[in-house]
Amino acid sequence: MNKLMITTANDLEGYRVTRQLGVVRGLTVRSRSVLGNIGASLQTILGGNITLYTELAEKARQEAFDLLVQHAQDVGANAIIAMRYDANDIADGVTEVLAYGTAVVVEPR
Secondary structure (H helix, E strand, O other), rough: OOOOEEEEOOOOOOOOEEEEEEEEEEEEEEEEEEEEHHHHHHHHHHOOOOHHHHHHHHHHHHHHHHHHHHHHHHHHOOOEEEEEEEEEEEEOEEEEEEEEEEEEEEEEE
């Protein structure tokens, strides 16, 4: 597979779904380090964007996304439709990030 097409929409304009392969997902669980929490606490004093947490959130989303793509490729998809993210705290300082969608095979109309 060359390029996996991914959309949050329920279809891809100009393509038709020829096969649905089911739900695919990428899940990562991340915790904040003690040093990261201290640094972020110092940033809160100044206000604004807490870059240490922003970087952690972005890294977690990217990892979940990459795992989603791998799962879709493993089942033979060339596209993912209805892609979404979800995040939950599962313990103090521990967050899960889930990327999910429907793996499909599409072809140009």
